[in-house]
Amino acid sequence: MYVIITYDVGEKRVNKVCKKLKEYLTWTQNSVFEGEISKSLLMKCMYELELIINKEEDSIYLYQVPNPKNIKKQVFGQERNFDELFI
Amino acid sequence: MYVIITYDVGEKRVNKVCKKLKEYLTWTQNSVFEGEISKSLLMKCMYELELIINKEEDSIYLYQVPNPKNIKKQVFGQERNFDELFI
Numbered sequence: 001m002y003v004i005i006t007y008d009v010g011e012k013r014v015n016k017v018c019k020k021l022k023e024y025l026t027w028t029q030n031s032v033f034e035g036e037i038s039k040s041l042l043m044k045c046m047y048e049l050e051l052i053i054n055k056e057e058d059s060i061y062l063y064q065v066p067n068p069k070n071i072k073k074q075v076f077g078q079e080r081n082f083d084e085l086f087i
Numbered sequence: 088m089y090v091i092i093t094y095d096v097g098e099k100r101v102n103k104v105c106k107k108l109k110e111y112l113t114w115t116q117n118s119v120f121e122g123e124i125s126k127s128l129l130m131k132c133m134y135e136l137e138l139i140i141n142k143e144e145d146s147i148y149l150y151q152v153p154n155p156k157n158i159k160k161q162v163f164g165q166e167r168n169f170d171e172l173f174i
């Protein structure tokens with residue numbers, strides 16, 4: 001399935017969440033990751049993220065599109081690449 | 088159709104992009120908007136956004152899911168609300 005994950009987490013946890021998501025998905029932009037992933041790996045990923053975040057303060061949005069053919073992506077302006085994240 | 092729009096734009100243009108998207112979609116989190124929208128309104132929205140952004144520096148990602156039944160959304164942690172954006 002295709003997933004998009006966006007997060008808004010406390011400063012102390014941003015790097016941990018980002019690193020964790022990078023294990024499973026592709027970085028898109030700011031706090032957005034996306035990619036194809038199996039259901040079982042997605043469950044593992046979300047379980048691990050739940051161990052990192054503070055549920056009282058942080059927020060993670062998960063969008064699942066079971067068939068990747070049903071989602072179309074377009075970029076306006078510049079396409080970001082992951083290295084820029086660390087400039 | 089259902090759309091998710093994420094943006095990463097220069098500081099000077101953040102408010103303009105945010106206000107424009109709020110005319111058409113629902114704010115989700117950070118620089119993420121989403122919602123159901125007709126194809127013609129979406130074209131209008133993207134046209135207006137293109138007039139605001141600097142294509143050499145800014146970046147807008149548009150994800151379209153023609154049938155909203157094909158996308159499932161889950162929130163982990165806190166669900167954000169728009170008013171927090173201005174605190």
